[in-house]
Amino acid sequence: xxxxxxxxxxxxxxxxxxxxxxxxxxxxxxxxxxxxxxxxxxxxxxxxxxxxxxxxxxxxxxxxxxxxxxxxxxxxxxxxxxxxxxxxxxxxxxxxxxxxxxxxxxxxxxxxxxxxxxxxxxxxxxxxxxxxxxxxxxxxxxxxxxxxxxxxxxxxxxxxxxxxxxxxxxxxxxxxxxxxxxxxxxxxxxxxxxxxxxxxxxxxxxxxxxxxxxxxxxxxxxxxxxxxxxxxxxxxxxxxxxxxxxxxxxxxxxxxxxxxxxxxxxxxxxxxxxxxxxxxxxxxxxxxxxxxxxxxxxxxxxxxxxxxxxxxxxxxxxxxxxx
Numbered sequence: 001x002x003x004x005x006x007x008x009x010x011x012x013x014x015x016x017x018x019x020x021x022x023x024x025x026x027x028x029x030x031x032x033x034x035x036x037x038x039x040x041x042x043x044x045x046x047x048x049x050x051x052x053x054x055x056x057x058x059x060x061x062x063x064x065x066x067x068x069x070x071x072x073x074x075x076x077x078x079x080x081x082x083x084x085x086x087x088x089x090x091x092x093x094x095x096x097x098x099x100x101x102x103x104x105x106x107x108x109x110x111x112x113x114x115x116x117x118x119x120x121x122x123x124x125x126x127x128x129x130x131x132x133x134x135x136x137x138x139x140x141x142x143x144x145x146x147x148x149x150x151x152x153x154x155x156x157x158x159x160x161x162x163x164x165x166x167x168x169x170x171x172x173x174x175x176x177x178x179x180x181x182x183x184x185x186x187x188x189x190x191x192x193x194x195x196x197x198x199x200x201x202x203x204x205x206x207x208x209x210x211x212x213x214x215x216x217x218x219x220x221x222x223x224x225x226x227x228x229x230x231x232x233x234x235x236x237x238x239x240x241x242x243x244x245x246x247x248x249x250x251x252x253x254x255x256x257x258x259x260x261x262x263x264x265x266x267x268x269x270x271x272x273x274x275x276x277x278x279x280x281x282x283x284x285x286x287x288x289x290x291x292x293x294x295x296x297x298x299x300x301x302x303x304x305x306x307x308x309x310x311x312x313x314x315x316x317x318x319x320x321x322x323x
Contacts, residue, residue, distance in 0.1 A: 048146065048192045049231045060196045063143060068189035070147035071154060075181030078151075079158045083177060084170060087162055094159060099250040101152035103297060105243030107305070108149055110298025112236040149239070156246065157184060195231070199224035237291065240298070244290030247297065263289045 048067060086094050161180045165173045202220025205213055252260040263286055271282040 048150075048188065049196055049228055049235065057200065059139065061193060063139065063146075064189055064193050064196065066143045067146045067150065068185060070143070071150045071185045071189065072182070074147065074151045074154045075158060075185060076178060079155055080174065080177045080181065083158050083162045084173060087166065087173070088170070095250050095253045098155060098159060098246055101155055102243045102246030102250065103301060105149065105152050105239045105246070106294040106298035107301040108145070108298070109236050109239035109243060109291075110295050110302055112239070113295065114299075114302060116236075153242065154181070156242070157181075195224075196228065240291040240294040241287045243298070244292075244294035245287075247293065248290055259293075 048064070086097075158177055158181065161177055162173065165176045168176070199221050202217040202224065205217025206221060207217075248260050248263065251257075266289060267282045267285040270285040271278045274281060
């Protein structure tokens with residue numbers, strides 16, 4: 001008995017080293033996968049602030065908190081198990097599902113563009129689709145819309161992460177997916193919260209300080225609303241670009257390479273115009289064409305949704321207008 005206990009104690013350091021090595025490996029893979037998803041993370045951070053633009057300052061942080069909680073649920077309760085399941089049993093289904101999400105991003109982005117060009121008609125469209133004018137219900141609808149958009153962007157992040165740990169066992173895949181999901185959510189919504197409340201910080205500095213600090217506070221008070229509007233515009237562009245990119249790459253994954261090759265040929269021709277900005281011109285041209293494609297698809301989706309709005313209104317439970 002004592003010999004067995006001593007043998008077990010001898011094994012403890014080895015087990016600890018193995019566990020530490022495993023944790024280090026998970027941390028390294030988490031960092032690598034997070035870096036690969038950086039582009040989508042930036043898009044996610046740009047998209048979110050537009051949901052609080054124009055709302056009462058008192059509701060900004062509660063709304064961001066609701067969206068952040070919904071984002072965590074998206075990643076940990078839905079996407080993580082779905083990625084593991086699909087990765088093992090139906091990897092062929094991942095691309096079509098992402099493409100469905102891409103169409104939704106195209107719709108969201110085109111709707112915001114529509115709102116910027118024709119605000120009155122866009123508000124009529126939104127009222128027809130949402131079926132409510134109650135402020136609390138509208139806020140709940142905006143939060144729900146933000147969480148749906150986050151779901152698509154999160155699915156892209158989690159899929160990119162899964163691709164980087166595809167050869168690992170299921171336990172390591174789960175650990176890396178969970179780590180990336182939690183860290184990215186905290187980073188994105190932490191930054192968004194700082195951005196939207198920066199004007200309050202500026203107001204406090206302007207009231208309680210003097211000299212350079214007061215000037216900084218005043219510049220924050222004036223500059224943050226402008227920055228939020230600019231960020232909202234970038235968020236709309238990001239949704240269109242990501243939506244179009246998902247669809248173009250999805251078609252290529254399914255064997256339809258024509259669209260991707262056509263865009264690449266145009267981008268190559270434009271980038272050849274400069275010997276110094278080749279990469280920038282190629283990316284900008286590719287993104288612009290993908291966004292243009294997204295506008296066409298999103299505009300078509302808006303027309304279809306608007307045409308079906310009366311049917312949606314009839315099918316919607318009466319209680320839905322009293323959320």
